[in-house]
Every structure is written in C-alpha cells, then in structure tokens.
Amino acid sequence: MITKNAIKPFLILSIIVLVLGIFAGCSKTSDVETASNLNTDEATKMTREELVFVNFRDIRDLNPHLYAGEMYAQEMLYETLVTISKDGYEPCLAESWKISKDGKVYTFNIRKNVYFSDGEICDAHAIKANFDAIIENKERHTWLEMMNLLVSVEATDENTLMITLSSPYYPMLTELGVTRPFAMVSPKAMINGSTKDGVQEYIGTGSYILKEFKTDEYAIFEKNPLYWGEEPAIDKITVKVIPDNQTRILALENGEIDLIYGKNMIDADTINKYVNSEEIEIALSKPTSTRQLLMNSKSPVLGDINVRKAIQHATDKKMISDGIFYGLEEPADFLFSKTVPYCDVAIKPYEYNFQEAVKLLEESGWVVGNDAIREKNGQKLAFDILYNSDSVTEKIISEYIQSQYSKLGMSVTIKGEEEQSYRDNMKAGNFDMVFNISWGMPYDPQSSLSAMQRPVYGDYAAQQGLEDKTHLDDMISKIMVSTSEEERQKLYNEVLSILHEEAIYLPLTYECNKAVFTKDLNNVVFTQSQYEVPFAMMHFKK
Amino acid sequence: MIVYIIKRILVSILLIFAVTFICFVFINMIPSDPAEVVLRVRQTPIITEEAIKEVTQALGLDDPYFIRYLKWLRNCLRLDFGVSYINPSRTVWGEFTRTLPDTILLALSSLIIVIIVSIPTGFFCAIFKDSLFDRVVRILVFATTSMPAYVVGLLLMWLISYRLKLLPTSGSGGFRHIIMPSITIAMTYISTYIRLIRNNMLENMKEDYVVYAKVRGLNPWRISIFHILKNSLQSCMVAIGMSIPQLISGTMVVENVFAWPGLGKLCIASIFNRDYPIIQLYILFVGILFVLFNLIFDILQHLADPRIRSLS
Numbered sequence A: 001m002i003t004k005n006a007i008k009p010f011l012i013l014s015i016i017v018l019v020l021g022i023f024a025g026c027s028k029t030s031d032v033e034t035a036s037n038l039n040t041d042e043a044t045k046m047t048r049e050e051l052v053f054v055n056f057r058d059i060r061d062l063n064p065h066l067y068a069g070e071m072y073a074q075e076m077l078y079e080t081l082v083t084i085s086k087d088g089y090e091p092c093l094a095e096s097w098k099i100s101k102d103g104k105v106y107t108f109n110i111r112k113n114v115y116f117s118d119g120e121i122c123d124a125h126a127i128k129a130n131f132d133a134i135i136e137n138k139e140r141h142t143w144l145e146m147m148n149l150l151v152s153v154e155a156t157d158e159n160t161l162m163i164t165l166s167s168p169y170y171p172m173l174t175e176l177g178v179t180r181p182f183a184m185v186s187p188k189a190m191i192n193g194s195t196k197d198g199v200q201e202y203i204g205t206g207s208y209i210l211k212e213f214k215t216d217e218y219a220i221f222e223k224n225p226l227y228w229g230e231e232p233a234i235d236k237i238t239v240k241v242i243p244d245n246q247t248r249i250l251a252l253e254n255g256e257i258d259l260i261y262g263k264n265m266i267d268a269d270t271i272n273k274y275v276n277s278e279e280i281e282i283a284l285s286k287p288t289s290t291r292q293l294l295m296n297s298k299s300p301v302l303g304d305i306n307v308r309k310a311i312q313h314a315t316d317k318k319m320i321s322d323g324i325f326y327g328l329e330e331p332a333d334f335l336f337s338k339t340v341p342y343c344d345v346a347i348k349p350y351e352y353n354f355q356e357a358v359k360l361l362e363e364s365g366w367v368v369g370n371d372a373i374r375e376k377n378g379q380k381l382a383f384d385i386l387y388n389s390d391s392v393t394e395k396i397i398s399e400y401i402q403s404q405y406s407k408l409g410m411s412v413t414i415k416g417e418e419e420q421s422y423r424d425n426m427k428a429g430n431f432d433m434v435f436n437i438s439w440g441m442p443y444d445p446q447s448s449l450s451a452m453q454r455p456v457y458g459d460y461a462a463q464q465g466l467e468d469k470t471h472l473d474d475m476i477s478k479i480m481v482s483t484s485e486e487e488r489q490k491l492y493n494e495v496l497s498i499l500h501e502e503a504i505y506l507p508l509t510y511e512c513n514k515a516v517f518t519k520d521l522n523n524v525v526f527t528q529s530q531y532e533v534p535f536a537m538m539h540f541k542k
Numbered sequence B: 001m002i003v004y005i006i007k008r009i010l011v012s013i014l015l016i017f018a019v020t021f022i023c024f025v026f027i028n029m030i031p032s033d034p035a036e037v038v039l040r041v042r043q044t045p046i047i048t049e050e051a052i053k054e055v056t057q058a059l060g061l062d063d064p065y066f067i068r069y070l071k072w073l074r075n076c077l078r079l080d081f082g083v084s085y086i087n088p089s090r091t092v093w094g095e096f097t098r099t100l101p102d103t104i105l106l107a108l109s110s111l112i113i114v115i116i117v118s119i120p121t122g123f124f125c126a127i128f129k130d131s132l133f134d135r136v137v138r139i140l141v142f143a144t145t146s147m148p149a150y151v152v153g154l155l156l157m158w159l160i161s162y163r164l165k166l167l168p169t170s171g172s173g174g175f176r177h178i179i180m181p182s183i184t185i186a187m188t189y190i191s192t193y194i195r196l197i198r199n200n201m202l203e204n205m206k207e208d209y210v211v212y213a214k215v216r217g218l219n220p221w222r223i224s225i226f227h228i229l230k231n232s233l234q235s236c237m238v239a240i241g242m243s244i245p246q247l248i249s250g251t252m253v254v255e256n257v258f259a260w261p262g263l264g265k266l267c268i269a270s271i272f273n274r275d276y277p278i279i280q281l282y283i284l285f286v287g288i289l290f291v292l293f294n295l296i297f298d299i300l301q302h303l304a305d306p307r308i309r310s311l312s
Helices: A004-045 A071-077 A124-136 A143-149 A172-176 A247-254 A269-271 A305-314 A318-324 A354-363 A392-406 A421-430 A445-453 A460-463 A469-480 A485-502 B001-027 B034-041 B051-060 B065-077 B091-126 B130-146 B148-165 B175-205 B209-214 B218-249 B252-257 B263-273 B278-303 B306-311
Strands: A051-056 A083-084 A088-091 A094-099 A107-110 A150-157 A158-164 A194-199 A208-214 A218-223 A234-243 A258-261 A280-295 A375-377 A382-387 A412-418 A433-437 A505-518
Touching: A051 A247, A051 A258, A051 A354, A071 A208, A071 A218, A083 A172, A083 B001, A088 A094, A107 A124, A124 A150, A124 A158, A124 A194, A124 B034, A143 A150, A143 A172, A143 B306, A194 A269, A234 B065, A247 A258, A247 A505, A269 A505, A280 A460, A305 A354, A305 A392, A318 A392, A318 A505, A392 A412, A392 A433, A412 A421, A421 A433, A421 A460, A433 A460, A445 A460, A445 A469, A460 A469, A469 A485, B001 B065, B001 B278, B034 B051, B091 B130, B091 B218, B091 B263, B091 B278, B130 B175, B148 B175, B148 B252, B175 B218, B175 B252, B209 B218, B218 B278, B252 B263, B263 B278
Parallel strands: A051 A234, A382 A412, A382 A433
Antiparallel strands: A083 A088, A094 A107, A107 A158, A150 A158, A208 A218, A218 A234, A258 A505, A280 A433, A280 A505
C-alpha cells in the first residue's frame, strides 16, 4: 500500500489544485460580472428611465374582459370610462356624463382624439363594441349587479354613449370604473368581435404598452406614444418574476430591482427591517380592507349574542396590531374603516374589557365548570376557529386569541385547512369562527354588502341565525337602488349598526397596501384601487 | 437474457398504467369541485351558480368518473393534457414543453458538478482514510446533507450575490444565472456520492484482486485508479443513473428560490394556484421518468455485471 510519506505531497498538491480550481472558476465569472457592474453603474449615473418592478408570478392573460391576468399590468394598458378617485369619480375615456332623473339612463360624452396603441380610434363605437363583447359573456360578470340590470348600450354618435338600466343603481359608476371587465380593448384585437375566448393582442389606450414578455421570466412595458393624457416620467417598466419572498428582498437590496409593491408581496417583518434604512424606503397606504373574524350565528355556542359580545370585549386588538404587525396594521373597531365611503357611522366600538366579557357570560348563565371551562345546560363553551393554513399570520392570531379566550373559560380549537377546503367550509357554513377579509377598495362597502345576500361567501352562512336577516337583505337591496344620497346614507347607517349590534363580525386590524423601494424612486403612492401600481406617477430623482 | 429484458419492459408498462391511474385518482380525490376551483383561480370575484355550470360543461366534468379517466388516458396518448386552469389560453403540454428544457439544462449542469466534485473527493477520502482531509470532508458532507436546499440556496445568494456581488441573485438568461442554482442542487448529491464512492472503494480495497495486484508489484496509484476506482464506479452506476430522474424532479424548491423558469417552478406555482391539470402531468411525468430510468439502468447493469446475470 502507499506509504504515509508518499501520501503527503500528493495530498497537499491535490488540495492546492482543488482550491485553485475553485478560485479560477470564481475569478472567471467575476471578470464578466465586473464588466456588467460597470454597465449598470453607468446607467444609474444618467437619470434613470427604466424601473425594475417585481411580481411573484407571470402577467398571464391580460385580456381585461376575463379575470385571469395580473391587475397591475391591466391597469397600465387599459382604461375605463371613469376613474374612481378619493372624492368620487374622475373623467377618463368619458369626458363628462349625465344621469337621468330616474337614475336609469347614463349618457357619456366620450373624449375625442383618443387612440388605441395600434392606431385605432377609441370612440363611442369602439366602446360599444367592447360592451357587446362583455355582454356576450354575461354569466361571468353577474357578480356586478349592473350586469343584471343592463337593458341596452348604444352609441348614438361618435362621441355619445348611452347606457340604460332597468332600475336605478347607485354603484353603477364604481362598477364601470373597475378594470375588470369594463376596460376597453382595441376592437381590432378582438377575435371576430368577441373577447370571451381571448384576444389577439393586448392593446388598450393606457399610458404604457406591452413591448415584450417571456412567460414566467419578465415583461417589458414602454410608454405609449399615442397616449392622450400626461406623459409618464419613466420610459420603461420591466417586471421580473421572482416567486420567493426572500429572493425578492435580496434582489432589492442588491439593486437588481427597484420596487416591491402590494398587500401580500411583503410581510410586516420585512417592512419593519427597513424603517430606518438608508438605501431603502417604505410606504404604507390608508386602510384598504378589514381583517376580521366571522362568527356563525347558527353555531350552538356562538348563537348566543352575549357570547359574541363577550368575545368582542375579550379581544385585545391593540396587542395583535403591535405584536403581530409591528403596528403597521392599525387595530380595527368596525367592519369597514371610517375612511370607506358611507361608513363613517356613529356607533360605539366594543372596548377591550375583560370584566365586561365575564359579566356578559355570567348574565347569560355560562358558569365555570370543574375543568375551568364554562358551561350552560350541559353545553360546554367550546368552539373552533378555522383559518387558511397558507396564512402564517392567521395561525399566529388564532393561537394568540386561543390563549386569551381560555382565561375567560372558553375552550377554543384552532383548525387550519388548505385554501380550497377552507373556502368550501366557509361557503357551506361549516365553522364557528372563521378568518375573513373584506373586499377592499373600491368594492367596499357596496359589493361586500351585496355579496352578503348570496350564498357565495361565509357572510351569508354566518348571518343565517340572525332574526332580522331578511330585513337586512331588504335594506341592502334598497341601498343599491336608492337615488337620494341622504336616504342611502340612512340605510347604510342602519345596516352597519345592526351588523355591529349583532356582533357577528369581530374586526381585528385594517389591512393596508405596502411598498418597499430604492431611495432613488419618488412619488410611490397608492390609488383608490388596491391592485393598481401607479407607475405613471412615479419618477426617479435627478 | 432477452426473456429478462422483455419481462422487465412488460412490468414497466404495467407500472406506467398504474401511475396514470393513481395520478388521476389522487387529483380527483380532492373534495373540492374543480369547476369552482377553476373560477376561483381565475379570480372571478363572486362565483355564481351559472358560472359553475358553464365551466363544468366546458371541462366535461359532468361525465361519470371512469369515463373521464378513459377520456383523459386517450387524450394523454395524443399528448393532449387539456388547458391550464389558471391560464386558459395556454395548453398544459405547451407549458410543459416550454419549461422542460430549462429544467433539463439545470439538472445536467448539476450532474456535471456532482461528477466532477464527488469522484475525486470520494477517491481521495478513501485513499487517505481517516486523514485530516477525510475528516474535514466528512464533516462537510454531514453538514450539507442535513441542510435543506432552500437554506443552502439563500446562503449562497447572500454570500455570492449580496456580499461579493459576483452573480445575479436570480432569474435566467445566461451562464451566470445557472451557476448558483446548479451548485445548490449539486450540494446534496455531492455529499451522497462522496460517501458512496468512498465506502465502495474501501470495500473493494479488501478484495483479493487488490492483494494479488500488490503482490504483482503494480504501482499503487495504478491499482487505486484503474482497479479499485473502476470497480467501485461500476456499482455506483445504478445510483448515478437513478439520480438523473431525482435531479430533474428535485429542482422544484431550488427553481423557486432562484426564479429559474423550469418545470419545478411551474409545478410549485400550479400547486399554489390549484392548477390541477399541470400538477397531474407533472406527477405523471416524474412517475414515468422513474420507471424508465429504473428499467434502463437495470438492463445496463445486467449487461455490465456478469455476476448479476448469472443470478437471474
């Protein structure tokens, strides 16, 4: 066999070769890299005209008349008749509009000289063609009540579009302002005048055009030279696809991307990390939606209104907000934040008050048994909390309130289920308490309330045990057809007060939209539509 | 010999049928209504009864269970796997063929790294058994085997991209992009093969033919390389062969971390989006891959090793 003395030189030699080999490999690549680093440095010295954005998935099918594409990209390419703004509505493709006295006929004055990016004119006829294509696939869009009320859409001349409804419907303009499905595609891009099976190209009137894309890798948007409105400051938006959260953050820190934007793209931990950062800035929007727990009024235990109220008083929302969200999501007192239209209603929040909770339970006859769990007529004060197991946050909140409620003598079991079955259970009413998030702007409050009337989400099932359920549904229907602002507000007050009094919604925190971005980028703002990323408003520091 | 090969091929065909059935049954055992899933993944805000009916018909979900299996099987043979739930303008087969080349490229480059690193390292570990080198390698092997690819990937990314600024963190497009994901995948296999080669060589060193060669006065390095290593590699052949399907199917997590646009990333996205037809094809593909490679390397080993031949 080989002797030890013979081994040594070989051993040393082979280690040297191995190490050199590794270094040689590294240095080769670093040469290439230095060259390309230089390039990017040079690029940054000039005022930057390209923004690199990131998303967790591909842009997918951007046909705005279906629901399968990424909304931020659709918002870049397409426009609607009106835009939803902070103070109501702003003109977009329609320069102005008139509503008939009975609230049934909407006459839109269409903006002149607007062209699709393929050169086609976007006049009343083109918009009518879009409505025809949308109506052809009506079943898909009946979640918008106006589709059910639609009688006719006519282009009376090149600049006038008339929409007639069978009854007045106040959220009409909001629904028309929703990108999907009411964004306008070039009639030339439709397939024989239809869009329900796809479009030939993604052509709209928006401030950007889709220049190039590679599935699952990137998409490049450039300024639309034919855009009628104010020219965006940034010429080119590149969207990279990076599914992993950690990778996205490393890419941002590394300067490979400039902006991460969206409710679910960044967690509270990450935001918190950048609070005092010198290179990276953060931005948070006003509340967009409400994170809440829904209590089932049909459940044997939660059917008792005093138990529901006791739970409202026993939940420390401040603690959830500070401890789990680092204060980034404010504690929520009501089903909808007061900033939501029609929701600034004079109702008193349920304060965090443990004694009050105990008092309510005892009033109702729930007494502590031998096992420290309250009971009444042999029924234990025990129930389940159902959460979506994909959501770490919901799990943490469940565990926290489980321990809180146990101090009250409640036995809470927490149950995580994968998203589909979580939703199935919600819809079927198989839950005592379940996590829920309101639809958010611009769908709140009208679409959220409207959905309570139909067995599509947990709300309908949870409200079945309420005595005034039919009354509630009636009032919601009345809100939608009301033509007087005053009457509408009155009805909203009543509905929201009843829902608050019945205590079936346990609001936890107000969710907000988040962005983290490089310090070079200016004017990263949020609009009324929670899915829009307003690239056209952003610019780089000079 | 020929009888054996025919027998193996027949068994494999049966196995593939079983794979198709299991794959269909599992996906269909999910208690949710696929039509509703389709609408949900296409982000229809409120799912109305009318919409569910329309989709059920469009996807042919109203047929009885077994009929649906047979139809699916027939379509599979024509390479028609339907359309993606999440993106109805793309076919499942199209998505598969779009992403497969990238995954094969990644698997191949990982395999090359595995072979280049593990054979010499395993060899020297065996020759210098219990030396400092062997011990250091053993510790490293132990550490990398127990670290999940996800962690290795992020650590590499932090070190190489963020600290040293040598390579881009993620994406694809050039040679620079493939280095980190390949190393990450290779890491797990390297440690396995180093151990395998080392142990095989140590076993072989005790064999009579080594003693005989030494007695004949052959150069010790010659014995180590041309006799011991050669014989050890032969028995590693099956393991390396079987690692090819493992490499292809094992790229999932790494592709996701490095945003590599391959089959694994597609599959993870499909799992998150409940895009059942794509998951179904992926399971089927991986199943067939394992059956095929098993068959090929069984036959090859049969041809290469006279001892096994005489056994059967």
